Amino acid sequence: MLFANDASLIVVCGLGRTGYRIFSLLRQQGAEVLGLNTEPIPHETNIIVGDPRNETVLRAALIHEARTLILTFGDDTLNLSILMQARILNPRIQVINRLFNSSLGEQLDRTLENHVTLSVSKLAAPVFSFAALGNLAIGQLQLFRQTWPIHEEFITLSHPWHGAPLASLWDDRSRMLIYYLPARDPVDLITAIEQGRCLQENDRLIIASSPRMQAQRRSWWELLRHKMGKTWQGLHRFQRYERPAFWVTTGLIAAIAIATFTYVYTDNSTQIVDALYFSVGMITGAGGNESVVESAPAIVKFFTVLMMLVGAAVVGIFYALLNDLVLGTHFQRIWDVAQVPQRHHYIICGLGGLGLKTAQQLQSQGYEVVVIEKNSQNRFLSTARSLKIPVIQGDASLAATLDAANVKRARGLLTVTSNDTTNLEVALSAKDLNPHLAVVVRNQDSKLAAMSQKIFKFASVLCPTELAAPSFAAVALGGQVLGNGMTANILWIALSTIITPEHPFYGHQVKDMAMLTDCVPLYLERAHATVHGWPLLDARLGPGDVLYMTIPAQQFTHIWRSLPLLREQSQLEPSLMYPDQVRKSMTPDSLSPKPPSEPVSV
Numbered sequence: 001m002l003f004a005n006d007a008s009l010i011v012v013c014g015l016g017r018t019g020y021r022i023f024s025l026l027r028q029q030g031a032e033v034l035g036l037n038t039e040p041i042p043h044e045t046n047i048i049v050g051d052p053r054n055e056t057v058l059r060a061a062l063i064h065e066a067r068t069l070i071l072t073f074g075d076d077t078l079n080l081s082i083l084m085q086a087r088i089l090n091p092r093i094q095v096i097n098r099l100f101n102s103s104l105g106e107q108l109d110r111t112l113e114n115h116v117t118l119s120v121s122k123l124a125a126p127v128f129s130f131a132a133l134g135n136l137a138i139g140q141l142q143l144f145r146q147t148w149p150i151h152e153e154f155i156t157l158s159h160p161w162h163g164a165p166l167a168s169l170w171d172d173r174s175r176m177l178i179y180y181l182p183a184r185d186p187v188d189l190i191t192a193i194e195q196g197r198c199l200q201e202n203d204r205l206i207i208a209s210s211p212r213m214q215a216q217r218r219s220w221w222e223l224l225r226h227k228m229g230k231t232w233q234g235l236h237r238f239q240r241y242e243r244p245a246f247w248v249t250t251g252l253i254a255a256i257a258i259a260t261f262t263y264v265y266t267d268n269s270t271q272i273v274d275a276l277y278f279s280v281g282m283i284t285g286a287g288g289n290e291s292v293v294e295s296a297p298a299i300v301k302f303f304t305v306l307m308m309l310v311g312a313a314v315v316g317i318f319y320a321l322l323n324d325l326v327l328g329t330h331f332q333r334i335w336d337v338a339q340v341p342q343r344h345h346y347i348i349c350g351l352g353g354l355g356l357k358t359a360q361q362l363q364s365q366g367y368e369v370v371v372i373e374k375n376s377q378n379r380f381l382s383t384a385r386s387l388k389i390p391v392i393q394g395d396a397s398l399a400a401t402l403d404a405a406n407v408k409r410a411r412g413l414l415t416v417t418s419n420d421t422t423n424l425e426v427a428l429s430a431k432d433l434n435p436h437l438a439v440v441v442r443n444q445d446s447k448l449a450a451m452s453q454k455i456f457k458f459a460s461v462l463c464p465t466e467l468a469a470p471s472f473a474a475v476a477l478g479g480q481v482l483g484n485g486m487t488a489n490i491l492w493i494a495l496s497t498i499i500t501p502e503h504p505f506y507g508h509q510v511k512d513m514a515m516l517t518d519c520v521p522l523y524l525e526r527a528h529a530t531v532h533g534w535p536l537l538d539a540r541l542g543p544g545d546v547l548y549m550t551i552p553a554q555q556f557t558h559i560w561r562s563l564p565l566l567r568e569q570s571q572l573e574p575s576l577m578y579p580d581q582v583r584k585s586m587t588p589d590s591l592s593p594k595p596p597s598e599p600v601s602v
Contacts, residue, residue, distance in 0.1 A: 026476060048061045063089050067094060076104070093114070094114040121357045156202075170533065255311055348370070399429060420442075483550075519549045521536055
């Protein structure tokens with residue numbers, strides 16, 4: 001069953017930047033939530049303070065009675081230790097675990113019941129990539145094996161949808177209406193459509209748009225031409241960035257050619273093959289076939305001595321460069337630079353978890369990507385290269401490094417290092433080289449992010465914590481979450497639920513259920529069909545149906561208590577439409593944290 005008892009306790013363990021944001025979101029949505037942290041937090045008293053690995057501390061946090069435990073520490077080992085101790089005290093507790101090791105997380109999800117692994121980088125990366133593509137993304141939605149970017153349309157007098165009926169936007173497969181926030185007279189989306197309402201000034205409409213994919217299929221001739229072009233560019237750039245090796249190699253070949261020509265010219269009886277064999281052996285020091293010069297004139301012998309000395313120097317330098325190319329990392333760095341796209345690509349500065357996930361996201365949508373990373377020992381380098389993502393090792397704040405990445409012909413740049421100052425420096429350097437470049441900046445402070453975007457006119461300044469925290473909160477509130485977002489201080493979630501005879505939605509029309517619960521139905525999966533658009537609103541929910549919908553998280557916590565009305569009423573009456581009252585209560589004042597209780601230290 002998707003919905004859970006909303007009286008259940010949720011414990012957030014680890015109140016760092018991410019954990020505290022999750023804690024605040026859950027408390028704002030009216031959930032029963034308790035914090036557990038190793039250190040006290042100024043002006044915050046609704047927490048337990050102590051070592052979360054200690055059984056006494058976990059019991060003080062009511063782990064043995066809680067329904068959900070959210071682990072948000074940045075240390076995988078610490079999270080795993082707390083997980084095992086909590087499962088001993090409460091084997092049935094649901095655990096939402098923040099892990100950096102994604103492969104371990106997947107194994108834990110398969111092995112343990114009621115265990116969900118979430119990653120801040122994985123949750124935030126799609127939004128970063130969509131921001132770089134030009135969408136004002138405020139969330140994401142996983143539907144039809146694709147990640148749909150979610151953005152907000154703020155209706156102004158000049159907006160093309162101003163005055164347009166909501167019904168005209170409903171049945172469009174290229175986008176999905178997620179949520180509706182009218183400026184006046186609060187009403188849910190389905191009721192507004194039924195009443196024939198039109199979009200007015202200051203209305204907000206949340207929309208999921210079909211991902212824009214690059215054309216993947218090309219003719220064989222286009223593929224061949226593209227491959228040859230890349231190869232030629234690679235060789236050209238290889239020569240440019242390894243000019244010393246190129247000239248030394250050229251000099252070695254020239255010395256062998258001059259020596260071979262000299263021996264053949266001075267003695268017509270000498271075969272070219274014999275002269276070449278002796279020249280190579282003489283210059284490299286290997287020796288062989290010395291009869292070529294034994295009876296030669298003195299001038300030829302003097303020439304041979306000279307070539308031996310010159311050859312020793314050239315060959316020594318050649319071997320040194322060859323050793324550096326083959327055994328060192330120099331060749332890999334040069335080849336990475338050689339494979340940098342020439343134009344219409346995206347540059348990602350910082351190869352951390354977020355940088356790698358963002359690069360994969362853009363690459364999966366058909367866009368070319370290049371990464372700039374300063375640390376030659378970065379643990380994600382081999383992963384990036386295995387994905388055929390070129391990596392330039394250097395300081396992204398330097399103009400020379402950005403030029404090597406072809407910043408002047410790039411579509412956009414994303415600077416996602418873990419240092420906010422570095423990100424700002426890189427972004428300003430890139431804008432200086434290409435004023436029209438779309439720049440997306442990572443900033444850990446959500447307040448500073450908004451100000452820096454306004455001051456420096458970046459395309460987007462995003463905080464991973466702000467993007468990921470709603471997902472943790474949504475999973476804690478229950479069910480299989482497909483996506484989430486924040487609008488006007490309201491957390492909304494997208495989820496799916498299987499209809500059973502015991503389900504509160506069973507036997508009711510989708511339209512009636514949506515108007516009562518303030519949800520927005522997206523589509524309905526049945527045994528041999530998928531129901532969209534207008535037929536979806538008229539569909540009656542039966543056993544085995546899978547309903548996909550979006551709903552405000554605050555309203556989601558009240559569904560279990562309110563939906564018995566559906567089972568008691570054969571006809572829905574307007575007086576039962578209390579979601580309007582809920583909407584009117586969704587003000588910033590109503591979403592402020594409740595007065596906390598006294599702290600407990602163990």
